[in-house]
Amino acid sequence: MPSMHGGVVVRQARRRAGLSQRELAERLGTHQSVVARWEAGTTSPTFEAVSAACVASGYDLDWQLRVHDTDTERLLHEQRRRSPAARVEGVRNLAKLRPRRG
Secondary structure, rough: OOOOOOHHHHHHHHHHOOOOOOHHHHHOOOOHHHHHHHOOOOOOOOHHHHHHHHHHHOOOOOOOOOOOOOHHHHHHHHHHOOOOOHHHHHHHHHHHHOOOOO
C-alpha cells in the first residue's frame, strides 16, 4: 500500500476542487510556497492544516479508527486469488445454505 502523507491528501483535495496552489494558499491565509512544500513532502502539514485544506477545497476530512480484523483481511485476500467464476460459484453455494422463508 503506498504511503499517504498529509501533502498527498492536500494535493488530491486541491486538484479535485480545481484550485491552484496559490488559490488554496489564499483561502488558508498562507503562501503558495507552503502548499508546494507540503505537496512535495519537503515539510509535513499538521493534521489541522490538512483538515483546513480539505475544507477550503470543499471536502470533509473523515478519519476513522477501526479494529484491525485479520480474519476478514485473510478471507478477502483468499477471495481475490480466486477466479471470478469460482467466486460466483461460492456465492451460489452460500445461497443454497440459506433457510427458505415461507
